[in-house]
Amino acid sequence: MEKSRMNLPKGPDTLCFDKDEFMKEDFDVDHFVSDCRKRVQLEALRDDLELYYKLLKTAMVELINKDYADFVNLSTNLVGMDRALSQLSVPLGQLREEVLSLRSSVSEGIRAVDERMSKQEDIRKKKICVLRLIQVIRSVEKIEKILNSQHSKETSALEASSPLLTGQILERIATEFNQLQFHAVQSKGMPLLDKIRPRIAGITAMLQQSLEGLLLEGLRTSSVDVIRHCLRTYATIDKARDAEALVGQVLVKPYVDEVIVEQIADAHPSDLQLMYRKLLEFVPHHCRLLREVTGGATSRFREIAGSLEAALTDVLEDAPAGSSYCLLASHRTWSSLQRCWSDQMFLPLLVHRLWRLTLQILARYSVFVKELLLRPISNESAKDIKKPSGTGSKDPSVAQGNCEDRGSGPSETKPVVPVSSTQLVYVVADLDRLQEQLPELLETIRPKLEVIGFKNFSSISAALEDSRLSLSACVPALSDRVTQDLSESCFSHLKSALEVPRLYRRTNKEVPTTASSYVDSALKPLHQLQSGHKDKLKQAIIQQWLEGALSESTHKYYETVSDVLNSVRKMEESLKRLKQARRTAPATPAGPSGGGMSDDDKIRLQLALDVAYLGEQIEKIGLRTKDIRSFPALTELVAAAKDQATAGQP
Template sequence: MTKSNRSDKSKSSSSSSLLPIPATTLCFDKNEFMKESFSVDHFVADCRKRVQLEVLRQDLEVYFKLLKNAMIELINKDYADFVNLSSNLVGMEKAIGQLRGPLQEIRHEVKDVNEVINKEMKDFELALEKQKALSTRRKLLGHMQGLLQAIEKIEHIQRSEDSTMGQILERIAGEFNQLQHHTMYCKGLPVLNLIRPRISSITGFLQSSLEGELVKGMAELEATHIHRCLNSYALIGKTKDAEVLVRMHIVKPHMQQLMEEQHGDLTIPSLKSMFYKILNVVPNHLRLLCDITSGRKNRSGEQFRGIPGYDFVVNSAWPEIVSSLEQHLPELFASRDPNIFHKRYCTCMEFVDKFERQCGSQASITRLRQSEAFHALMTHWSLPVYFQIRFQSIGGQLESALTPEIVKTESEQDAFRLQASLVAWQSVQMCWSEDIFLPGLLHRFWKLTLQILSRYGTWVKMLHNNEVLNKSPSSTDMDKVSKSIAQISGLVIDLGTIFDKVKQIYADKIEPLAKKQGLKDTSILEDALLELLNNLTKYKEDFVNHMITLLSSLSVAYLKHTQDVPRLYRKTNRPAPTEPSQYVNGVIKPLKLFKEELHPHIDSSMVSDWITQIASTVSEKYYSVVTDVLTSVRKMEESLMRLQKMRSAKSSSGNLASLAGGSDALSDDDKIRLQLFLDVSNLGSQMKDCTVNLDSISSYQSLLVMVTEAKEKRFKAGV
């Protein structure tokens, strides 16, 4: 707590102790009046939030009376002090007048001292400025003297004949640094203009001599000679000049020769051969320079002190290589044919990777990738144009396949049953195939993959609306129903297949490529892909239910032949049935074909579940039909019995007697019941062969019980 805070706190506490304590609770805090920031408006507004204005007024009147009484008590208590207050101030003015004179004298004395100090400070500052100026001039004189001495020393070294040219240049380079240092401080001085011709002469001599000696040393592969020249260039801060010299005298002639041998041939084998020869330029012609500057032993076993600041691979070889490709092979970067462009680009990037391995360090590789020449080479490869061509090709192929008309694949060996699904999967594969994908377009091909799946999902949604929601082929149109079932079953198979295959290609190709490109967290990619795939398969259940409905309609259509069974036996004298009716095979045929078509592609338990649902629907309808037939048979039987009683003739025709059950032979109605029993039993047997769980179908169990009881003449209507 600061000193001011403590004083404010003590002040407020002392002030609050003087305030009277009200007998009753007020709607406000009495200490609010003692605050320096007290505001009437804020105080009233704050109180209005708690009480009405009338209550506030009453509390203020109460508090006012308390304050008034407290003030009267305070005056009465200290009345003597109040009365003596004026008398205690008598003579105070005279005392103040006596102090005024000495205080004014002190004020004048302080003022005089202040003026003296200011004058002395100004004089001192002027002396310091003069001293600083003298020091600056002394330094300039020193630099001028050093400049003249450096020039004279360099000119003396130039005239010396007791050393080799390499040694002379190395000594001059060491002194040239001093010359440059002094020249920088002497800019604008007349002396510099007088000796500038001598400096220019020295500079020209040094540059021409170094250039000639370096070229001579590289031609003769004289390591010591080259080391001195490179060291001299480093001493005068002209390493870039040495690198340019190496580029012009070593790299450029070899590149021109290679380009002339190429004759503009852009075939892949020829390009690979050219890049191979370019890669050999560094180890064959720049190896000695790199060994000398890095301090490594050269091929002859010599080792020199390293010279920092040089990178001949990046600054000499690479710019000339890029420049030669731009000038002599501009068609290399053409993107008209995407297949050729892809091969050339991959060949060039393979060359770049191998060239990076020839860099001496990771820092050298970084300098290479950040260089203007590297950026220029990458810019020449029009990757966006290439992707646009691929996008149009892949997208056009997909759009042509996603038609409202469902087309099956030509080959039964394909994993997909529909042509649209096959093309959608092939489009995804094309995005990540080695002949199409490029690492620099990873984000674009990923987006295209999502677009392909989204477009396929839109097509599936359209089929869902057309086939499931809007169109339901009539059960009488068997060809359309069969075709629709085949199409929908193929789509159901394809939805599962494409779900599995896309997840597989993501795990095998897409995710490794993304991580190779530096993407550490690939969960966002996987989440986006799974969201699309889930949207793609959300209609699968509707398609399955619709397919079950259509299959049920095919089987149920044959159940109408059940009503023909009574006509086959009534008054026909046909023998008792021993085989099921032919229509039973028609009822079970759609289930068998459905199972045969789906079994190799979908889990058998799932197929069995679907077939069981179809069998349940068919059994319910069959139960209704058989109930009607048995009811009709029973009524006919009862009518014949009444007719027999009415005639009261014991010599009725044999057929009438048999129908009435008057003999031990099977009547026509018994044959009908037996035929229905055989039909229902055979249907159950065939459904069981189709992996249908009959115990789970209550309607079939009721049907079987009904025909069994009817065969034993215990059927009753409504059972």
């Protein structure tokens, strides 16, 4: 490092070596001498080394003389420095003692604060334990009061012969019992809790006995309300398995013992089939009430699914006013997803079913979009497509019946309902919007899952991402359909270039100065797409469709123009050969007898004007002509034709 910072004095230019060679870390004398001998003799090397040695001595003397005064004054400046240092040692020692004393005081203060904080934390914990014990005692007294009030005047309306509590009273007890259990678990090990534990056990036994009796009474009287109150109470105190065991003991076991008899099992196989059918009849006949009580969520699910299916019909209807979607099917899909996780619908115990329904809704919409790709495209607008008879029923029951009957017997062939290009545009816009709102749905679901302690949000996010990718996979095919329809609409007008020769041949028309009207007609569908859907679609999607449609139609237009020009050239060559064969012919039939432009050149010029105007319009809609397939080749083609047409003109 020190060597690299030294600056050696510069020697004469006639030296046979480089002075920087001496400063290299890998400097070697033998290598240095052998390298210099390749250029000069040893005598010359010796002379150059002696010369540079003298320069080094001179530079060293100058360096010493430059710093000599500082070396001399160094000893003078250090006089009395030891006395000053000894004078500083005393106050520095005092300062050190003061800092250590202050540090000790601060440490004692911190220890005192920590002790007080620890005592305060201990008091707070003891206070919480006391409050929990107070709450336990209050809950026990409250439940006992409710139980004792069964025989008071307030409950004289109850049946005196029945010791069972009503469903409403049981629900009140269950709510209070939950709080009692929570505080009792938190106060585990407290002496006071051990004293009141027998009272808690009595309450538990009484509640269990009352619930069992109420459930049996509800099953005996076929009372849906009583069973609903009873099952809700079982769920509140987290004793659903006790209810299942009771139903199994009271309903299932006697029926199974009655149906499955050992003598029948040893009999004919037909008796076994009869036994099996009787077992299958148990649920619809003997568990009907339980199915009605627990089937509320299923009916809500069917309601959501039926509403969605009613919108996913063959006829694509517009979304209601104010909706962020274009089609009713998309609007109903998003509203169904929101409804699944609304506060009115959400229940913690049904989270798994709500999540499954969410994925099913997204999958159903994805299938619906894929089915649209199989329909033909109609030239009519979305409003002109009439609803065919017998299709698109909005009654969920009818739709369900049709699905059940499908496949049984000969089915009539349903007419395929066409879809308009505007409707396909709406579908793409809705797909894009739905994909953007899926993260919003995830944020709605997240707090609902946190309520039940669910932590694996990555799996939920991954499942939604899979659904989003399934929806996104439909967009390219839809875009191809839209692009194809636009391309066909454009080329249906661009192929009018075939009529240009008929307009000029033997008509004596003036030399063309403007483009043909078919160019504007060809670009009209593109302008309608750009202006009519800019509020619904992203600009990037519109530009992609315009570029794709123009590339396809321009390629066909290039082939058409090329055919027209080839036809004109062949006609012109044919006329020239005819003229040579009939040398007495006064003029060419294809053009005027004077010196004006021929009909063939007018055709070439008209096509050149059409292509130039087409390029200008492409630039106006925000595209570059060089990005359009075959347009550069088309430009070169008509440019050559134009040069040929104007070559012979003054």
